[in-house]
Amino acid sequence: DTEVTQTPKHLVMGMTNKKSLKCEQHMGHRAMYWYKQKAKKPPELMFVYSYEKLSINESVPSRFSPECPNSSLLNLHLHALQPEDSALYLCASSQDMGWRNSGANVLTFGAGSRLTVL
Amino acid sequence: GNSVTQMEGPVTLSEEAFLTINCTYTATGYPSLFWYVQYPGEGLQLLLKATKADDKGSNKGFEATYRKETTSFHLEKGSVQVSDSAVYFCALTVNRDDKIIFGKGTRLHILP
Numbered sequence: 250d251t252e253v254t255q256t257p258k259h260l261v262m263g264m265t266n267k268k269s270l271k272c273e274q275h276m277g278h279r280a281m282y283w284y285k286q287k288a289k290k291p292p293e294l295m296f297v298y299s300y301e302k303l304s305i306n307e308s309v310p311s312r313f314s315p316e317c318p319n320s321s322l323l324n325l326h327l328h329a330l331q332p333e334d335s336a337l338y339l340c341a342s343s344q345d346m347g348w349r350n351s352g353a354n355v356l357t358f359g360a361g362s363r364l365t366v367l
Numbered sequence: 368g369n370s371v372t373q374m375e376g377p378v379t380l381s382e383e384a385f386l387t388i389n390c391t392y393t394a395t396g397y398p399s400l401f402w403y404v405q406y407p408g409e410g411l412q413l414l415l416k417a418t419k420a421d422d423k424g425s426n427k428g429f430e431a432t433y434r435k436e437t438t439s440f441h442l443e444k445g446s447v448q449v450s451d452s453a454v455y456f457c458a459l460t461v462n463r464d465d466k467i468i469f470g471k472g473t474r475l476h477i478l479p
Contacts, residue, residue, distance in 0.1 A: 291471055339410050341410075354460050355401075358412065
């Protein structure tokens with residue numbers, strides 16, 4: 250299995266709702282990532298988990314709350330979002346974090362969850 | 368700081384045309400270089416990579432050579448197909464750094 254699976258594909262939520270995005274991989278990768286991508290822009294890094302521990306938080310607002318229950322799963326909990334948070338949220342994984350590798354840090358991306366905040 | 372600059376799009380070509388998408392970088396240390404591709408409605412996929420100077424990455428007819436002297440990693444394909452229509456991102460990572468730095472992306476349209 251060489252895929253990263255994200256659910257749901259589409260999500261519409263109000264500003265007072267609580268929802269979650271889910272990501273799963275079975276490649277034995279030990280690093281997992283959340284990216285946010287606005288239309289016609291490159292992905293922006295939000296969070297990195299390494300060996301199930303939060304390693305990088307790119308100063309993301311607390312209304313986004315990541316969780317890594319085990320090495321295969323990554324969640325992004327959403328609460329009290331704003332309309333400007335509407336975007337494509339991409340999950341990715343890599344074998345390990347760059348600094349542990351002898352080679353380049355290649356990411357495998359999921360297809361994304363398209364979020365619309367009303 | 369580390370950064371990637373790639374040509375603005377959109378780029379529109381006819382099928383079987385030659386493709387070049389320019390990419391230059393600035394980096395402290397010794398970067399690894401990548402091209403990722405994003406097809407409509409999908410996430411990003413690694414297209415090719417090069418980890419040291421003069422390396423050539425290649426995949427699906429696409430090629431890019433890591434040129435340290437010109438700090439470039441231009442993407443080329445000899446004969447494009449309609450199915451190559453996508454957004455192409457040049458990217459780098461620097462040794463011992465986990466963050467991938469993406470360029471702004473180049474949208475490619477191939478006309479039949």
